[in-house]
Amino acid sequence: MISAQPTPANAEVHMQRRFGLLHAVALNMSNMVGVGPFITIPLLMSAMGGPQALLGWVFAALICIPDGMIWSELGAAMPNSGGTYRYLSEGFGRERFGRLMAFLFIWQFILSGPLEIASGYIGFGKYLSYIWSTMTPIQGMMAAAGIGVVNIFLLYRKISFIGKLTVSLWVGMLITTASVIFTGALHFDPKIAFDFPPGAFSFSLGFLLGLGSAMRVGIYDYLGYYDICYIGDEVKDPGRVIPRSIIISLIGVAIIYLCMNLSIIGIVSWREFVPASDNNPTSNFLVSIVMERVYGSKIATFLTIMILWTTYASVFALLLGYSRIPYAAAKDGHFFKIFSRLHPTKNFPHISLLAIGSISIAACFLSLQTVIDALVTCRIVVQFIGQIFAVILLRKNAPDFPRPYRIWLYPIPCLVALVGWLFVFITSGSHIILFSVGMLVLGVVLFYVWSFWTQAWPFEGRKIGKTN
Numbered sequence: 001m002i003s004a005q006p007t008p009a010n011a012e013v014h015m016q017r018r019f020g021l022l023h024a025v026a027l028n029m030s031n032m033v034g035v036g037p038f039i040t041i042p043l044l045m046s047a048m049g050g051p052q053a054l055l056g057w058v059f060a061a062l063i064c065i066p067d068g069m070i071w072s073e074l075g076a077a078m079p080n081s082g083g084t085y086r087y088l089s090e091g092f093g094r095e096r097f098g099r100l101m102a103f104l105f106i107w108q109f110i111l112s113g114p115l116e117i118a119s120g121y122i123g124f125g126k127y128l129s130y131i132w133s134t135m136t137p138i139q140g141m142m143a144a145a146g147i148g149v150v151n152i153f154l155l156y157r158k159i160s161f162i163g164k165l166t167v168s169l170w171v172g173m174l175i176t177t178a179s180v181i182f183t184g185a186l187h188f189d190p191k192i193a194f195d196f197p198p199g200a201f202s203f204s205l206g207f208l209l210g211l212g213s214a215m216r217v218g219i220y221d222y223l224g225y226y227d228i229c230y231i232g233d234e235v236k237d238p239g240r241v242i243p244r245s246i247i248i249s250l251i252g253v254a255i256i257y258l259c260m261n262l263s264i265i266g267i268v269s270w271r272e273f274v275p276a277s278d279n280n281p282t283s284n285f286l287v288s289i290v291m292e293r294v295y296g297s298k299i300a301t302f303l304t305i306m307i308l309w310t311t312y313a314s315v316f317a318l319l320l321g322y323s324r325i326p327y328a329a330a331k332d333g334h335f336f337k338i339f340s341r342l343h344p345t346k347n348f349p350h351i352s353l354l355a356i357g358s359i360s361i362a363a364c365f366l367s368l369q370t371v372i373d374a375l376v377t378c379r380i381v382v383q384f385i386g387q388i389f390a391v392i393l394l395r396k397n398a399p400d401f402p403r404p405y406r407i408w409l410y411p412i413p414c415l416v417a418l419v420g421w422l423f424v425f426i427t428s429g430s431h432i433i434l435f436s437v438g439m440l441v442l443g444v445v446l447f448y449v450w451s452f453w454t455q456a457w458p459f460e461g462r463k464i465g466k467t468n
Contacts, residue, residue, distance in 0.1 A: 019235045024228040024245035027253075028169035030310075031224030031317035032253045033128030033173050035123030037260045038307050039368065040217050041131055042276035042283035044261075047213035049274065051193060051265055052200040054258075056214020061254045064222045066413030068250050069385060070391050072243035075229035076405040077394075079238030081349075082328025083229040083321075084383050090330070091390025096457055098322075099334065100447055101386055107443035108378045113322045114356055115375040116223060119362035121147050122371065125364075127311065130285040130304050141365050147312065147359035151319050155353055156183070156346070173313050176306040177256050180287060186264020193266035212427025219424065220372050221257065224251045224314070230321035239404025247449035264290055319360065323353040350467050373428075377436040380425045388414050388421075 019027070044351035044386040111382035125144035129135045135143070179232045201207075228235060228245050235241050267290050273283040282289050287307060292300035330339035343350040363371065392414060394401055407413050425433065452459045 001045040010298075017234055017236045017238075019228070019231065019241070020237075021241045021244060023167060024235060024241050025248050026167045027231075027317050027320070028225055028227050028245055028249035029253055030170045030173055030313040031227045031321070032222060032249060032312060033177060033256065033314065035127075035311040035314060036221030037177075037257055038287050038311070039123040039126060039284075040221055040372075041261060041264055042064035042273040042280075043369070044214055044217045045270045045273070046275045047217060048200075048207075048210040050197045050200050051270055052193070052196060053210070053214045054261055056211060056216075057218040057254075057257055057261065057290070059420070060215045060218030061250070062223055063215070063417055063424070064225060065247075065250055067387075067417040067421075068246045069407045069413045070227040070387055071229055071404050072246050073391055073407050073412045074387065075226070075232060075242040075246070075400060076239045077403050079232035079235055079242060081231060081233045081324040081329065081331075083226065083232070083325065084387060085325055085329050087390050087448060088382075088386050089334075091387075091393045099451075099457055100444070101382065101390075102329065102332075102334055103447045103450070104382045104440065105386070106326065106335055107383050107441060108447065109322075109325055110359070111439070112375040112378040113318075113325065113373045114363050115297075115366075117148075117315050117318045117322065117356070117360035118144075118202045118366070119220075119242060119368060119375070120311055120318065121145065121360065121364045122366075122368045124308055124311045124315075126284045126368070127288065127304055127307050129281075130288040131301055144364040145361045147315070148357060148364060151312075151315055152353065154316065155320055155323070155348075155357075156343075157348065163251055170307065170313060173310040175311045176303070177260060179303060179306070180255070181259045181263050183291065184259070184266055187294055188263065188266035190266065192269050193262055194265070195269060197272070209427050212424055216376050216422050216428065217372070220376055222250070222253065223376075224317065225253070227317055227321040230324045233324075243397050243405040267293065277288070315360075319353070319357055323349055323356050326350075326355065327352040337403045373432055373434070377425065377428050377432045378439060380421050381436065381440060383445075384421050387420065388418050390420065402442065 017400065020123040044056055045051065047056060074091075075083070077088050078090060079084055084105050085102050088105055092098040092101045122412035124147050125140040128143055129140055132139075132143075208382065225246055228242055229347050232238055232242065264287060268282070268286065273280060273286055276283040288300050288304045291303045326335050326339040328353075329335035330337055339349070339352045341351050342348060391407070395410070401461070425436075428436075448459075451457060
């Protein structure tokens with residue numbers, strides 16, 4: 001049965017509500033921009049073989065904006081740590097199917113969360129190779145892992161310090177992206193930017209598959225507009241701050257992405273970095289090459305340092321938010337109890353932080369393409385589609401549930417998001433779909449084994465001996 005009331009906002013007495021609107025927007029945008037537009041432009045252009053791939057970013061935004069409304073309603077109604085975990089549990093019924101959905105989310109998150117963080121570490125290593133020109137692939141992986149260690153060290157702090165650091169990192173991100181956009185505006189060549197190949201917009205199955213691939217890259221770059229939801233216990237006035245920060249972040253980053261893409265492809269022809277390959281230096285640090293051609297190597301090196309700053313801002317925000325998810329699940333008895341511990345003096349979930357951070361470091365030794373494909377497809381069914389049905393079920397079964405924010409034009413945004421997520425999923429390729437479905441099925445099996453052993457739903461009352 002669905003709870004008629006959300007968990008009270010003051011239920012967690014040890015967490016401090018210090019994140020205001022500025023901090024929340026800074027957290028979301030730092031997470032979203034990060035390495036994305038700097039490292040994925042070659043992947044985006046390769047998906048459709050030309051600048052028509054910008055459609056992928058446009059359509060990705062058309063999915064993420066209505067999805068952001070779903071996050072806003074759920075996040076404002078349940079401003080606690082955990083985000084999706086809590087929304088699925090409440091939406092599908094805390095004691096029955098909500099347990100299954102929450103378990104499946106944690107199951108896929110244990111893989112997809114650290115992979116997303118690792119993608120930033122890997123991108124950091126790629127741009128570092130512009131400065132460290134003799135760096136070997138192994139050294140690049142070690143450098144990426146080293147950033148992961150630094151990230152854990154800096155996040156091992158009180159939330160009041162982290163709020164200030166988040167804003168500082170965000171300002172650096174804005175300066176970096178503004179520099180690229182300003183350069184593009186001064187040196188933009190439309191003949192280079194809109195050099196479409198023959199048949200670029202010919203509607204066909206190949207066009208749809210390419211669009212789906214470009215949208216996956218675009219969605220990867222937008223991921224993070226909801227990061228504030230994962231630290232809901234630490235947000236001031238969450239009913240107002242969470243929805244506003246999500247919408248502001250989405251609109252702001254969509255504009256930044258469009259301007260940055262046009263700035264880059266208006267200076268360097270897409271034909272120079274397509275197809276994207278680790279053997280093609282231009283595709284590894286494309287923005288550095290753009291700045292070098294316009295201003296020379298010294299300015300390019302400085303901008304590369306700023307890109308590294310921006311990339312770090314993203315992984316900092318990711319690890320901060322994602323470390324709260326196992327903590328929230330453990331508090332509710334749906335994950336290992338050790339993850340529910342707070343640091344005795346700094347009051348943050350240090351065990352969860354160390355676990356997610358360590359897995360992210362280990363994932364630094366995978367390729368960027370593998371990381372992106374795995375993390376996006378794993379999330380679609382349980383997290384994004386699951387939340388759509390969670391908000392619909394809550395509207396139906398708990399009409400008195402407090403909702404400081406309500407989805408505009410409901411249920412149209414839910415339907416738009418659902419169609420969009422299904423399109424991205426079915427155009428992912430058979431091997432990626434099989435991997436995602438296989439992970440889901442394995443998660444279901446593990447849930448029933450765990451439930452049988454602990455005599456929990458749907459196996460209440462069975463006597464099998466001593467439980468954990």
